[in-house]
Amino acid sequence: MAKLMGVVNVTPDSFSDGGLYLDAGEAISHGRELAAQGAAILDVGGESTRPGAAEVDAAEERERTEPVVAALAAGEAAVSIDTSKLAVAEAALDAGATIVNDVTALRTDPEIASLCAERGAGLILMHMQGNPRTMQQSPAYDDVVDDVKAFLAERIDAATAAGLAEERIWVDPGIGFGKTLEHNLQLLRRLGELRSLGRPIVVGTSRKSFIAKIDGSEVTDRLGGSIASGLLAWRNGAEVLRVHDVAETAEALRVAEAVAGG
Ligand code: HH2
Numbered sequence: 001m002a003k004l005m006g007v008v009n010v011t012p013d014s015f016s017d018g019g020l021y022l023d024a025g026e027a028i029s030h031g032r033e034l035a036a037q038g039a040a041i042l043d044v045g046g047e048s049t050r051p052g053a054a055e056v057d058a059a060e061e062r063e064r065t066e067p068v069v070a071a072l073a074a075g076e077a078a079v080s081i082d083t084s085k086l087a088v089a090e091a092a093l094d095a096g097a098t099i100v101n102d103v104t105a106l107r108t109d110p111e112i113a114s115l116c117a118e119r120g121a122g123l124i125l126m127h128m129q130g131n132p133r134t135m136q137q138s139p140a141y142d143d144v145v146d147d148v149k150a151f152l153a154e155r156i157d158a159a160t161a162a163g164l165a166e167e168r169i170w171v172d173p174g175i176g177f178g179k180t181l182e183h184n185l186q187l188l189r190r191l192g193e194l195r196s197l198g199r200p201i202v203v204g205t206s207r208k209s210f211i212a213k214i215d216g217s218e219v220t221d222r223l224g225g226s227i228a229s230g231l232l233a234w235r236n237g238a239e240v241l242r243v244h245d246v247a248e249t250a251e252a253l254r255v256a257e258a259v260a261g262g
Contacts, residue, residue: 002234002253005041005080005242006034007206008072010064015050016207016219016244022064028071035077038250041099042072043242044092045082049103049177051136058087070095080124084108086115093119103128103177105155106162113162124170124202125155129178136178144183145190148173152197170240172202176210184210188229191236204242205229206249227252235260 008031012019021027031042046064047056056064065081065088073079073096080099081092086109089100093115099122106113106125116123127148129139141147152171160166173187173194184205194201211217211225223245230241230249234256243249 001257002238003040003240004038004246004249004253005043005202005204005240006031006037006039006077006246007242007244008034008042008044008068009048010044010046010068011048011056013050013053014045014048015209016222018048024064024067024071027068031068031072031077032075034246035072035075037247039077039246041078041080041240043080043082043101044068044072044097045101046088047083049132051132053132058085061085061088062091066091066095069097073097080122084112086111090115093121098122099124102126103174104131105152106158110158110162113159113164116159116168117163117165120168122168122170123159123164124172125152125159126172126202127151127174127177132177139178139180139183141183144179144186145193148187149194149197152194156197156199166199170200170202171197172204172242175203175205176208179210181210181213184208188233188236191233191238195237200239201237202240202242203230203233203238205233206241206243206245223248231256 010027021030044065046061069092079097080101081097082101083089084102084104089112101124103126175184206226207222211222
């Protein structure tokens with residue numbers, strides 16, 4: 001079965017659940033609930049990456065995430081830290097996280113690669129064009145799938161050059177990060193082309209605004225679009241789906257996998 005990565009946002013401003021779990025206790029119970037619903041990984045984040053989000057300094061981001069990581073790491077699910085900052089990643093690994101999810105793919109703090117190597121941690125390298133403040137202004141590619149693939153190949157090389165074993169690396173096309181609707185659809189449709197990178201593919205479509213561009217849904221009402229796009233991503237080669245709604249996605253995946261025949 002594809003693995004589900006449950007989103008645990010300890011932020012005031014995440015696009016779909018900002019402020020709901022800013023309190024560590026709330027975030028911890030939410031994470032435990034997602035694990036009970038079938039999340040194999042819990043992705044703890046202390047800074048929103050939505051278009052135009054405010055930057056958070058490392059001390060604040062660490063304060064938000066560290067206690068949540070420590071509590072959740074005591075459970076069954078693996079814990080990833082959704083950060084681009086070395087200090088936040090280091091504190092999370094100290095607290096029991098085993099994966100760093102870097103949406104800037106080592107372009108903020110390249111030392112994250114050697115940190116993961118030293119600690120035997122996994123690393124998710126995600127594609128983003130531009131940065132969260134500017135990325136949706138006028139995204140442009142020659143061929144979005146070829147360009148994303150070339151970027152990820154180069155980032156894999158950067159990580160391995162820093163001493164991280166290739167086996168520890170996962171890749172993610174970064175749905176919604178510097179992409180138009182058509183770019184997102186191309187990436188999901190042609191996701192299989194990323195398989196030749198030889199690394200497991202992570203995909204996050206959950207509640208993202210490309211869904212609204214198709215069906216006009218509000219952010220609180222994108223479950224159908226999230227599940228449909230997640231299942232097709234799985235069908236096209238994703239091994240990990242990053243989702244907010246773990247129980248519903250797990251239900252849908254179970255049936256989809258049975259129909260698909262294993
Ligand atoms: N999407 C978001 C954040 N982190 N990491 C990976 N690897 N892939 C993604 O697609 C991805 C990610 C954005 O979603 P969310 O965390 O819900 O929102 P925000 O960034 O506003 O906190």
